[in-house]
């Protein structure tokens with residue numbers, strides 16, 4: 001056993017290893033908290049000074065992450081925000097949780113990973129373990145990180161250790177956290193795998209695989225599986241409407257089969273930083289192998305078309321009142337991409353709003369988790385969440401349910417609104433809903 005491996009395993013076992021987390025967003029912050037709770041000293045590094053400032057004051061800047069826990073861990077000295085890359089030299093184990101979005105051309109935007117790789121290459125020292133956690137195409141760890149980290153002469157598996165372990169964080173999920181979600185791990189060498197498994201064994205159950213590429217592919221498989229199955233139920237929903245069948249009832253019935261079926265539910269389209277994006281990382285890489293991922297593309301096409309289907313349903317609902325989209329007052333309920341979180345990235349709500357606005361609708365929105373909308377690269381909305389009062393609901397020509405946040409009182413919404421377009425089946429069991437609700 002090399003000296004570095006032995007030392008690192010000892011430090012991990014007795015919790016004296018310092019853990020560094022790069023990128024303190026939806027994934028990195030919970031991960032940093034989790035290691036700190038398990039007794040490690042954690043350095044969280046982020047380019048965003050607002051996040052580092054809040055962290056060092058003991059404040060959480062993500063709504064579903066407990067501020068009290070952040071405060072407690074900062075007070076005990078186990079968690080600290082770092083704004084200098086050089087601080088990371090102190091870390092024994094560095095975990096990279098930076099964004100992996102798509103460019104406008106739907107290709108992997110590797111700029112965050114590239115700049116992080118350069119930064120880590122600048123601070124790496126013998127004995128360190130570096131783990132990539134960001135979701136990415138198979139090959140990234142060994143093609144993008146390894147050459148940079150070994151450029152100074154350090155040998156992987158002997159002088160430093162490199163692994164990939166995908167993040168399975170499900171923001172807002174109260175049943176599954178980092179503590180009870182198994183972690184898949186692939187190392188560049190056997191030694192890399194061994195130290196990474198030792199580290200994650202301290203926080204959860206680990207699932208070792210034979211390579212970093214297998215671990216990278218595992219994450220893409222998980223998210224592609226979701227994307228394809230959501231596309232299937234989205235397509236069937238459109239057909240079921242035409243056939244006069246309630247697809248939600250059908251899904252619930254199918255889910256009683258004790259084997260071979262996992263329920264997925266239709267909605268207004270895909271959102272978030274994972275499912276709409278990750279499959280395209282694989283499609284892009286597949287081209288290098290002269291391969292077209294047809295099913296992934298088809299699923300993407302179906303899911304991307306859902307917002308226009310919702311807009312069609314809004315027009316159909318207004319038609320009942322002899323109204324057009326042009327000039328109608330429309331209230332959007334929810335812009336978060338799923339219930340009970342403050343993440344609106346890639347939310348189908350924006351695509352729906354953009355189309356409604358282009359057709360002349362007068363838009364407003366309410367989201368208890370997202371108090372204001374600011375212009376982004378893709379959308380140009382500057383709006384403040386309006387209070388959800390009976391008067392506000394009654395003034396609208398249509399109310400569109402995009403996100404079924406637990407705080408919403410759907411009975412009251414149906415009672416006061418003239419017309420509800422429900423993309424989540426949130427009003428299904430409300431008496432008298434049939435007259436006012438269009439399911440979309």
Ligand SMILES: NC(=O)c1ccc[n+]([C@@H]2O[C@H](COP(=O)([O-])OP(=O)(O)OC[C@H]3O[C@@H](n4cnc5c(N)ncnc54)[C@H](O)[C@@H]3O)[C@@H](O)[C@H]2O)c1
Nearest residue numbers: 023024025026027046047048097098099100134135167169
């Ligand atoms: N959000 C999820 O539910 C989820 C789940 C599983 C996996 N993932 C994956 O995890 C990764 C991170 O996602 P996220 O949702 O946490 O993103 P995020 O945007 O919430 O957080 C990323 C953080 O990285 C910081 N950052 C960017 N470049 C940096 C750099 N060079 N150095 C230091 N900090 C930098 C940003 O300021 C930001 O705070 C992505 O690859 C994503 O696909 C996300």
